[in-house]
Amino acid sequence: MPRPLPRSFYARETLTVAREILGCVLVRESGGELLRGRIVEVEAYVGEEDKACHARAGRTPRTDVLYGPPGLAYVYLTYGMHYMLNAVTEPAGRPAAVLIRAVEPLDGLDRMARGRGFSNGAAKAHLLTSGPAKLCQAFGLDLRQNRSDLRGPELWIEPGAAVPDSRVAVSPRIGCETAAKPWDRMPWRFYEADSPFVTPGRALHRKTQGSQRSRHKE
DNA sequence: GGCCCGATACTCT
DNA sequence: GAGTATCGGGCCC
Numbered sequence: 492m493p494r495p496l497p498r499s500f501y502a503r504e505t506l507t508v509a510r511e512i513l514g515c516v517l518v519r520e521s522g523g524e525l526l527r528g529r530i531v532e533v534e535a536y537v538g539e540e541d542k543a544c545h546a547r548a549g550r551t552p553r554t555d556v557l558y559g560p561p562g563l564a565y566v567y568l569t570y571g572m573h574y575m576l577n578a579v580t581e582p583a584g585r586p587a588a589v590l591i592r593a594v595e596p597l598d599g600l601d602r603m604a605r606g607r608g609f610s611n612g613a614a615k616a617h618l619l620t621s622g623p624a625k626l627c628q629a630f631g632l633d634l635r636q637n638r639s640d641l642r643g644p645e646l647w648i649e650p651g652a653a654v655p656d657s658r659v660a661v662s663p664r665i666g667c668e669t670a671a672k673p674w675d676r677m678p679w680r681f682y683e684a685d686s687p688f689v690t691p692g693r694a695l696h697r698k699t700q701g702s703q704r705s706r707h708k709e
Numbered sequence: 710g711g712c713c714c715g716a717t718a719c720t721c722t
Numbered sequence: 723g724a725g726t727a728t729c730g731g732g733c734c735c
Contacts, residue, residue, distance in 0.1 A: 567719090573727095590727060
């Protein structure tokens with residue numbers, strides 16, 4: 492039975508929500524089956540001044556949901572092929588959200604593997620949901636879930652065992668290297684430090700487009 | 710094991 | 723018309 496986090500959980504400062512949503516459980520109901528994953532990595536995107544937040548350009552058809560009531564899903568397409576799941580935060584009128592970047596698979600791993608396109612069920616668990624686009628594939632999420640209520644019935648987030656400070660790490664947000672300073676370096680990515688289910692690698696620097704190799708020099 | 714590159718379509722200037 | 727909150731394969735160590 493769904494026992495989702497209440498709307499009041501999301502109606503707080505985004506950094507608080509991001510920190511506390513670690514350890515909570517993302518649940519997806521689909522075709523009578525429940526897919527469950529423990530949230531181990533998130534990022535906070537906070538308002539129009541945050542130049543890495545989609546709301547930096549103000550209210551548009553796409554970002555409209557960010558300005559609405561907290562506790563709704565904001566799902567969007569990026570790079571023309573990948574979906575991202577966010578939870579809208581803060582009281583209505585303040586555009587902010589927490590990007591769910593990775594979960595630890597708990598239930599429905601076979602179904603997740605199929606969603607990811609793995610034909611054999613022997614896929615390694617850490618390949619299923621260790622990234623924002625991967626977890627959307629595994630959970631079968633796309634634009635149809637945009638604006639859906641995170642209190643169910645098709646998608647919700649349940650309370651879980653809190654992750655202690657000693658196991659939480661912080662870093663700049665991934666993929667925001669080109670955002671204006673200081674927003675490119677804000678330490679607003681929270682993740683479980685010792686989890687094998689977070690985004691692998693780390694420096695996703697890429698930025699030179701067209702220039703070969705590197706020219707180093709500043 | 711790490712780095713580089715292309716794919717692909719939608720959003721806003 | 724440009725830029726994008728990524729992923730996975732290919733290549734080179």
